[in-house]
Amino acid sequence: MIKVSLISLGCAKNLVDSEIMIGHLHQAGMVVIPEAEKADVVIVNTCSFIDSSKEESIGHILEVHQNRGLRKRRKEQKLIVAGCMSQRFSKDLSSELAHEVDAFIGLDQITRVAPIIEGIFAKERGANPVSEVHVTPRSTYIPDYNTPRFRLTPKHFAYVKIAEGCNHPCTFCIIPQIRGRHRSRTVDSVVAEARQLVKEGVRELNLISQDTTFFGMDTWDERPNPRTPVDSRRGAALTTLLRELNAIEGDFWIRLLYTHPAHWSDELIQTIAECPKVARYIDIPLQHISDAMLERMQRETSGGYIRDLIRRIRAGIPGIAVRTTFIVGFPGETEADVDELCDFIRETKFERLGVFRYSQEEGTRGAKMEHQVPAKVKEARWHRLMALQQEIARGVSKSQVGRTIRVLVEEPGVARGEADAPDIDGRVYLPRDLPVGEFVDVKINSFHDYDLLALPTGEQPVVYKIAKQAQ
């Protein structure tokens, strides 16, 4: 029996791909084990978003290769590179890493991983080895509800990939070139998967894609204009999906991640407000607020549009926590642009905020632009925004003290509220005896920067029992 170990890097979309690979390995009768040193095959599922992610991916590949050399297992243990870096650079890497890597596989080959492994074992590599390359140039694959998959997240939460690829022209981003054009799953397919997950005890469905608000629109007859309001009467949309997911019986949260601001609409705001299972949380990467920067980044939005949208979201969904990300140091960014961004952050008081230093990525239009910003300046701007946000985050946390909120217990002593997405946001610390994977009502009694400290309400912890499992 072939033993396989998989190292999953990058984002939640890549994690779902890892889960699909493991599902197919199990289906083919292979065993997946955590210890790379004991495996017959090691798969490194890579990320290629920015330079540091590529370095991390290469680091893992070389480490696996060196370790098998140390254990004199160079011949028996096979090394496969999958994921975004493989999809993007397989041509270059297959010659540079011909001695280290047995095969490169692309994003559309994740369901074929088992026969590819069998093929590698069937062949003996010669004295001058050449890496096999199984990569199709334009990724078009999208999983379905019945795609074999083995979840790597804890039992109580899951990522649901509702679409793949991206049609936006952002000049800083390489992902559309890696993951291909946007393609949505059907509403029925996502609902069937969600129903099954809830039945298995999942308490939080995290909806992911490159642009979650574009869900369904790729199937419309008329291409939606980013600057005109979305209307789901033209076809399936995120609003249709949210209402159907909300109707699934059971006690669970639906969390929206990666929503591009361009396709938000009043209809979506109203839908979230009317669907109690949709968490009062949105992840909406804005990237900048200055018109000059938004134009150069080709974000299909303007400062005025974004300000108005955030105002409508806050007014339409009371209690919403807004998470965003900004990029500092994009080519041409001036101190005045950063001042405007800081003023906007100060005014808006985002509950959650991440800041990236711009990374000049080969193959993007931003990389060729004039007026690249020196690394030192990017660093200073990053520190300025982070310091500002830390102050705001303290205020946000302080405003929670004394409030009773519902949390999902992640592990003994640690939980997340509606305002905290897995892995990226803060934590709620509480007594260790509360049941992992269940919802509990707690009262916030203190805070530390981004994290909250809480106790269960009343004398006895209140635990929400699931009265009836979803059908």
Ligand code: F3S
């Ligand atoms: Fe994700 Fe990295 Fe690919 S962020 S989409 S794994 S380039």
